[in-house]
Amino acid sequence: MNDRCETDDMPLDLRLAAIVTLLSASALRGPTLAKTAALRAHLAAAIADVTLPPELHDALEQSLAGWRAVECHPASVSVPNCPLTAPGQSLH
DSSP, rough: OOOOEEEEEOOHHHHHHHHHEEEEEEHHHHHOOOHHHHHHHHHHHHOOTSSSSSSHHHHHHHHHHHHHTTOTTTTTOOOSSSSSSSSSSOOE
């Protein structure tokens, strides 16, 4: 399993934004092989950042452990619509 990220020189704030975006896309449209691989790579690279507060480091490690257990079919695709709400609807 290779969690190496091709953007190893990405600043931490951008990496965290990528992680949030990938988590959101996976939650709303379903995980795919590519999204899962990218998420794992970004999580692993963020964990390697020595400037992380310990609590954030632990949270990212736990998240990575969970995402390493996810297995997507190689032909998986995102669903076209968010199955949780109607278009334009936002629930809080």
